[in-house]
Amino acid sequence: MKKVQDYYFKKAKQENYPARSIYKLEEAQQKHHFMKPGDKVLDLGCHPGSWSLYAAKIVGAGGVVVGVDLQKSNIAAAAGAARIEFIRLDIFDAGFISLLADSLPFQVVISDLAPKTSGNKFTDHLKSIELSRRALAIACRSLCRGGHFYCKVFQGEDFPDFVNEVRQSFSKTKIVKPKSSRVESREVFVLGLEFRGR
Ligand SMILES: C[S@@+](CC[C@H](N)C(=O)[O-])C[C@H]1O[C@@H](n2cnc3c(N)ncnc32)[C@H](O)[C@@H]1O
Known part of the structure; x- marks a missing residue:
């Protein structure tokens, strides 16, 4: 398994991520094509910036990527890619949606939010679910009808409830376990396609 991780680590270095x-x-993007040229994408938990860089490449110069994290990212998008605006902010900040008001609505919300892990699987799961529920609430406030949501979650006993909550707001819901995610890791990704609207 270490070999697989080294492979992706080296690949990211070579490709400047x-x-x-x-x-x-x-x-997930190559399989489900949920980001399209010209889209506006909100990237929650964006630091150090790989997802934002990749999203900027996919949506291209006509699109926009807004990345939010507790930590400040300082990377520039490649030539021909979308402009990336990094915002240093806690997603639980009460004024979060109003701060994004000028950029609303988004076509896609992606979330790789992760808590600082404690080593206790149950605690880490609960913290991850709390972040994922907040990401879902933000997506439901900021997506246009028909928009998409892709969100990391650490599995545990509240995971089925979270998937049901995504199902209520999106026409199609898929659970994705990418090859680059360690088999022993409890992380999976929930993909909500076609937001039903507020
Ligand atoms: C796995 S990293 C994201 C990696 C990123 N997707 C990339 O490809 O470069 C998870 C991020 O979630 C952020 N995070 C955790 N809790 C947060 C919160 N309450 N508000 C904003 N960001 C948070 C962390 O600071 C961390 O940078």
Whole structure:
């Protein structure tokens, strides 16, 4: 398994991405095509910026990517890619949606939000579910009708409830376990396609 991780680490370095997590988004995008040229994408938990860079490449110069994280990312999009605006902010900030008001609505919300892991699977699962529920609430406030949501979650006992909550707001829901995600890791990604609207 270490070999697989080294493979993605090296690949990310060669392709100038700051983190190998890029491939957890790329694999889903290549299969489900939920980001399109010209889209506006909101990237929650964006630091150090691999997902934002990849999304900027997919949506191209006519699109926009807004990346939000507790930490400030300082990377520039490649030539021909969308402009990326990085915002340093806690997603639980009460003024979160109003701060994004000028960019609304988004066609896609992606979330790779992760808590600081404690090593206790149950606690880490609960923290991850809390982040994922907040990401879903933000998506439901900021997506246009027909928009899409792709979100990382650490599996555990509340996971089926979370998937049902996504199902209520999106016409199609899929659970994605990318090859680049370690088999022993409890992380999976929930993809909500075609937002039903508010
Ligand atoms: C796995 S990293 C994201 C990697 C990123 N997708 C990439 O490809 O470069 C998870 C991020 O979630 C962020 N995060 C966790 N809790 C947050 C919160 N409450 N508000 C904003 N960002 C948060 C962390 O700071 C961390 O940078």
